[in-house]
Amino acid sequence: MNNDTCIARLDQVGKRYGAIVALDGINLQIHRGELLALLGPNGAGKSTSIGLLLGLHRADSGSVSLFGRDPQDIEARRRIGVMLQSAALPPTLKVGELISLTASYYPAPRTVAECAAFADIGDLLDRRYSTLSGGQQRRVQFAMALAGRPEILFLDEPTVGMDIVARQALWAAMRKAVAAGCAVVLTTHYLEEAEALADRVCVIAKGRVVSEGTVDALRAHVAVRRIRCITSTAAATVAAWPHVLSAECVQGRLAIATAEAESVVRRLLDTDASLSELEVQRAGLAEAFTEITRETESTDLSQEAA
Amino acid sequence: MNTIDSIATPVMTTGRLVNAYVQEAKSECLRYMRNPGFLLPTLLFPSVFYLMFGIFLAHSNSADAPRYLLASYGTFGVMAPGLFGFGVSLALERDTGLLTLKRAMPMPPGAYLLGKMCMAMLVAATVSIILMCMAVFLAGVSLPASRLAAFFVLEVLGVLPFCALGLLVGTLVKGQGAPGVVNLIYLPMAFLSGLWFPLSIMPSFIQSIAPIWPAYHLDQLALSVVGLGQGGILIHVLVLLGFTTAFLLLAARRLRRYG
Numbered sequence: 001m002n003n004d005t006c007i008a009r010l011d012q013v014g015k016r017y018g019a020i021v022a023l024d025g026i027n028l029q030i031h032r033g034e035l036l037a038l039l040g041p042n043g044a045g046k047s048t049s050i051g052l053l054l055g056l057h058r059a060d061s062g063s064v065s066l067f068g069r070d071p072q073d074i075e076a077r078r079r080i081g082v083m084l085q086s087a088a089l090p091p092t093l094k095v096g097e098l099i100s101l102t103a104s105y106y107p108a109p110r111t112v113a114e115c116a117a118f119a120d121i122g123d124l125l126d127r128r129y130s131t132l133s134g135g136q137q138r139r140v141q142f143a144m145a146l147a148g149r150p151e152i153l154f155l156d157e158p159t160v161g162m163d164i165v166a167r168q169a170l171w172a173a174m175r176k177a178v179a180a181g182c183a184v185v186l187t188t189h190y191l192e193e194a195e196a197l198a199d200r201v202c203v204i205a206k207g208r209v210v211s212e213g214t215v216d217a218l219r220a221h222v223a224v225r226r227i228r229c230i231t232s233t234a235a236a237t238v239a240a241w242p243h244v245l246s247a248e249c250v251q252g253r254l255a256i257a258t259a260e261a262e263s264v265v266r267r268l269l270d271t272d273a274s275l276s277e278l279e280v281q282r283a284g285l286a287e288a289f290t291e292i293t294r295e296t297e298s299t300d301l302s303q304e305a306a
Numbered sequence: 307m308n309t310i311d312s313i314a315t316p317v318m319t320t321g322r323l324v325n326a327y328v329q330e331a332k333s334e335c336l337r338y339m340r341n342p343g344f345l346l347p348t349l350l351f352p353s354v355f356y357l358m359f360g361i362f363l364a365h366s367n368s369a370d371a372p373r374y375l376l377a378s379y380g381t382f383g384v385m386a387p388g389l390f391g392f393g394v395s396l397a398l399e400r401d402t403g404l405l406t407l408k409r410a411m412p413m414p415p416g417a418y419l420l421g422k423m424c425m426a427m428l429v430a431a432t433v434s435i436i437l438m439c440m441a442v443f444l445a446g447v448s449l450p451a452s453r454l455a456a457f458f459v460l461e462v463l464g465v466l467p468f469c470a471l472g473l474l475v476g477t478l479v480k481g482q483g484a485p486g487v488v489n490l491i492y493l494p495m496a497f498l499s500g501l502w503f504p505l506s507i508m509p510s511f512i513q514s515i516a517p518i519w520p521a522y523h524l525d526q527l528a529l530s531v532v533g534l535g536q537g538g539i540l541i542h543v544l545v546l547l548g549f550t551t552a553f554l555l556l557a558a559r560r561l562r563r564y565g
Contacts (some may be wrong), residue, residue: 054410067315077412080317084410088402088561092340095334104329107316148412220402 007183008152013062015048015207022048024064024207030152030185035178037194038187039289040228046187047085047168049204051157054082055184064244067151070170078106080152081150081182083141085157091130095121096138096273098129099147106148119143119173129283144172152183159193161172191289210296225282227256227265231275241267327417328562334421335428339393348390348429352383353436370534372445376457376562377528378501380437381521384461385496387429388468389475389488392422394524396476397484420472426465434461449532466526470553471520477560495519520549 008030015023023045030036030053038046051057052064055071069076089098095111103109116122119142124132132140138158145153155174159167174197178184188194192199195215203218204209211218224245229253236248243260258264261280271274307382338344360375399405408418438454439446451455474486479487496502498512499521516522523542529535 054408056410073413074414075315077410078318080412082407082410084403084407087407088399088404089407090333090404092337096367097336098334101329101333102411104322104326107318107322154410262366268549 004017005033006064007032008185009064010052010059011063011065012050013049013059013064015045015052015057015060019206022051023059025296026208027202028209028225029200030183033178033183035174035184035186035197035267037198037201038185038189038200038204039194040196043295045207046204047156050154050185054080054154055209059186074234078148079151081115081148081153082207083145083153083155084144085160087138087141088254089129089141091202092128094126094128095132095143096125099125099143102144103147107120107182109148112145115143115147118146118176121168135162135169138162138166139173140171142170146177146182152185155184155186157189159188159190168281176211180181198227205293205296208268209290218292219282221291223259224287225259225261225280227258227261227266227279227280228253228277230254231268231272233268233272238264238268239256311337323414326414327420330413330417330421333424334425336341338424338425338429339565344390345429346439348383348386349385349433349436352379352433355379355382356437356440357444361440364445369507371512372447373449374504374529376437376441376447378525379530380434380457380461381464381499381525381528382496382501383433383437384430384465384524385468385492385521387433388465388470388543389472389492390485391426391429391472392469393472393475393488395422395467396473397479397481401481423466423469423496426469430465432456432464434458445531452531453531458526460524460527460531464515464527467520467524467553470550470557474557474560475552477557485551489512496519498522501525520521520546523549 004027010023010028012025012027014021014025026045026049028049038049046284048057052054052059053066053071055073055077056064058072066073066076067079071077084141093101096116096258099112099115101165103112103115110118112125113122116125119139120153121136121139121143124136129140145155153174159170162170169195171225174184174186184197186193186197198215199213201215201218202209210234211221228250230252233254235247235249237255237261238244238256241264243258244264245257245259247254247256249255251306255265263281265278268278290295353412355377356379360379364371396405405418434457438457442449442454471491475488475491476484499505499516500508501520501521505516523545526535526542527539527546529540530537
């Protein structure tokens with residue numbers, strides 16, 4: 001991607017809290033109109049990265065820019081929308097009042113009705129915030145984040161604690177925002193969320209970006225595929241075959257991990273003609289993620305050993 | 307020059323900026339007006355005290371008592387919106403992430419504090435109107451309209467030193483501990499400033515340290531307004547201004563350092 005589309009960046013940014021290194025020379029770019037997912041274990045530096053881009057903290061080293069400005073400059077922040085992980089909004093205010101308050105901070109905001117339609121909360125506008133369910137509250141926060149016609153939306157763990165229906169409703173709203181040309185930066189624990197939404201994924205571990213690319217590119221990190229089937233062939237027998245990394249019996253099914261799925265499947269079918277319920281799956285983002293963080297740890301160890 | 311700079315961004319007009327301050331103040335007032343847990347004690351404490359000691363038990367008092375108590379319960383009444391409405395709510399909102407969210411959003415700087423200040427002044431105005439109505443219509447206090455107006459203005463402005471003190475406490479204490487700390491300031495200060503019992507019947511040590519409490523100075527001003535003052539108006543005004551400035555400076559330093 002070309003440099004001109006970059007609207008927010010962290011450049012060689014370091015940040016420490018006392019003895020703890022939160023960010024260790026991280027580089028991150030956000031481009032116009034993309035949906036970028038930041039993935040990583042707790043304490044990896046995702047929220048710190050977002051906090052820096054929102055002007056909540058100052059970097060110890062390196063540079064942070066938002067639309068070419070310091071994020072602490074309010075002009076830059078008038079072009080963003082924010083939804084934070086844990087913000088308790090005033091319980092006695094009504095949804096419509098919360099949205100119009102947020103809209104008042106921006107130069108050319110959406111109307112309350114437009115925000116409500118976007119996040120599908122038109123029926124909630126007269127309700128007090130405290131009377132809403134968790135999922136409804138998150139949707140209201142999303143509507144508030146959209147109020148200023150932002151060019152970037154920062155969503156810190158937006159779907160934590162939501163049931164699957166509510167989560168999918170919020171996903172649909174996020175896709176609509178991206179379709180309208182808004183870039184979205186999403187931090188999440190849920191790999192399937194990144195898988196369902198992201199154009200690009202950055203895996204962050206120990207304050208650095210350890211891997212970056214499309215969901216497919218990340219999954220390609222892991223050559224292993226999983227085969228599952230019901231068969232009379234014993235797990236121990238299959239485990240001894242060439243190219244088979246592991247084979248075990250899980251809930252009455254044989255589960256095999258292999259890099260050569262085609263040849264293993266052929267041999268399975270040859271061995272047991274009555275084999276049924278055959279499934280072959282590429283590793284999900286979850287496996288890729290584990291693999292990538294494990295690789296990082298082992299390089300760290302070998303560097304420390306050297 | 308890259309493409310980002312050349313894309314026109316809407317500019318925040320002065321009108322929109324003023325609107326942001328107004329909306330913030332309006333929301334802040336609305337949310338507390340709808341919160342009986344905050345509003346009822348704040349309005350009821352001073353008025354129930356006044357009803358008991360200024361009206362029902364008035365026969366055992368001197369003739370000046372209803373006026374005297376209007377001043378001291380008025381002072382007591384405006385301490386609460388400043389300390390609780392400002393201090394406790396700031397401490398809670400620093401803890402629950404609301405302040406962080408507002409800092410991340412492009413809320414105009416100052417709108418947050420100004421909004422809380424308006425709310426505290428509105429509650430102080432309500433407290434003083436209730437007390438004045440009780441004094442005039444139930445306790446038979448007769449004061450010229452000019453003095454009542456002066457009392458009203460004093461009460462509304464008198465909330466500001468306590469907003470500043472609340473702000474300072476709110477920056478020092480976080481979360482659920484704040485109400486306790488604020489009560490530890492609020493109740494002893496009210497007592498030691500002579501708001502419950504006249505200072506003249508208190509031990510001389512308590513009388514001699516009274517000038518270190520902001521509430522003492524506001525009470526002296528309130529007494530002057532209802533015609534029971536001992537003078538020194540300018541000094542009391544200056545001391546209150548000094549307290550307010552000192553609390554604000556300390557709080558601002560603390561906010562800049564720790565956010």
